[in-house]
Amino acid sequence: MAAKEPLVITAKDEMRKWSRKMRSQGKSIGLVPTMGYLHQGHLSLIQEAHKHSHLIVVSIYVNPGQFSPSEDLSTYPSDLHGDMLKLKSVPGGVDVVFCPKNLYDYNNDSDEKQKNKNGNENLGAGGGDGNGVVSCVEEKGSGHETWVRVERLEKGLCGKSRPVFFRGVATIVTKLFHIVEPDVAVFGKKDYQQWRIIQRMVRDLDFAIEIVGSEITRDSDGLALSSRNVHLSPEERQKALSISRSLSKAKAAAKGQVKCRELKDSAILTITQAGGRIDYAEIVDQENLKSVEEIKGPVVFCIAAWFGKVRLIDNMEIDI
């Protein structure tokens, strides 16, 4: 298939105008939100989106709202030039690449420009998560203070060690939905909790958008693809294979063993012996992500572990 040159849009208004024009012509729009540094996993999301809509928008935006100041925002990998080459050659192509500069900058907003004459600092940061935890957005005091919270689902798994993460994800996805106005949005099941949170948010807030979960893409050795893999040394990468290996082992074992404790202990041992540091290893209900002691229905085994300075996540659905 011939390479297709995507339209690059950076302004919110232009993005929305494009979507509305296309919709008025009877075209449906699929959105694939990304933080760039694209790999085959992202490209598989685009291919999935092609099954559900006429046109494809890929957004590339590293969202400061989902990073806490102690996390790896500043070192998050980026390569816009490489991303564009990949997007040009993806089967079926991409219609728009939406690359906004800063989605929390409202300085061009006339409302914001009205200087406060009463001597207070102007607007200031939002209140954080109520426990004094803030994201990089509040740290910069952008004045942004509205956050979407999926209050129960955001708390477990990755939410424990990353307290502002899902608040930031739900908020930026809401913003992107309002700017791009897609009919369908595709999320990778590698970020399983994120996918479930977005599904729940869409239901609870009555978004008219279909959310599609797309299967995990793995390297030939089993490692789940992630932009963060680039930070792994060759040695760490070898060690990190223990995650997918232990998940596959648990899935096979689950046919005879439904007690989660033993499945988890075995995985923790495998990963720890390989040199990983476990953040969590949990077997949870696929729908509500609550921890399960005995497998009686569809569950997902979710693992997060550190290898050196890199935190990796992976998961496997187990349907018995």
Place this chain on the structure above:
Amino acid sequence: MAAKEPLVITAKDEMRKWSRKMRSQGKSIGLVPTMGYLHQGHLSLIQEAHKHSHLIVVSIYVNPGQFSPSEDLSTYPSDLHGDMLKLKSVPGGVDVVFCPKNLYDYNNDSDEKQKNKNGNENLGAGGGDGNGVVSCVEEKGSGHETWVRVERLEKGLCGKSRPVFFRGVATIVTKLFHIVEPDVAVFGKKDYQQWRIIQRMVRDLDFAIEIVGSEITRDSDGLALSSRNVHLSPEERQKALSISRSLSKAKAAAKGQVKCRELKDSAILTITQAGGRIDYAEIVDQENLKSVEEIKGPVVFCIAAWFGKVRLIDNMEIDI
């Protein structure tokens, strides 16, 4: 002008379908969200909406998400028949009355119907506001758990005594925006903090909706119109006039007196002597709602006070 019969819609899907059809015909849509028991104040919002859009949708929905279990949800007045008569005769008319039954009921949702086989209670309530405070939605355990928080603006004024109120307002307005998909929405400046919160939310979440604030409508004696006024005894009503009287007095006095302490003390004295119980009396910046000690720019004097079992709010903008 001849009476115009509004279309009554109760289903979300039907509402959205109507809006999309109208928009495809080049019509703009104005939304006036209400909790019913309409009075002249609501009708003035509709007249304001006519200035900004071709078609008018009035929603009538008493939102359990903004009431705490100890508040007056069960006694909030309602009169759908009377409301319909008023809406028929409002100048310019109303195109749609959207009266959903329960916007937090997802039992028809196929996702929700999937019974949890892993033995956990299904979904359960959201986490409340993080301080153990819950709304009537969580009390009923509807499974709704996504909330929109305008974290700084929601905390002051009415937010102090009604900790779940603005979370509930921002969330239901988000839901209504997603269902009705209006171009413009009109809010009364009587609920000044609510109006500013919705403005901020729309900016922060990139809604493509213009928010219009409409002036307070008062009875001939000065009382700000409110659905709750019906609960006042004739005596309490007389006493309640002390609020608007003290606001007018402060506005006049502010020409010579810019120290807020004295303006507030005088108002508190007037209302207390009339038999009211002050919830708050604050002079705040019109934009960021932060308390002001000396008036140097546009401020708004906001008062909430109880008369018997009825809590009333009122405010006056002071631009010197």
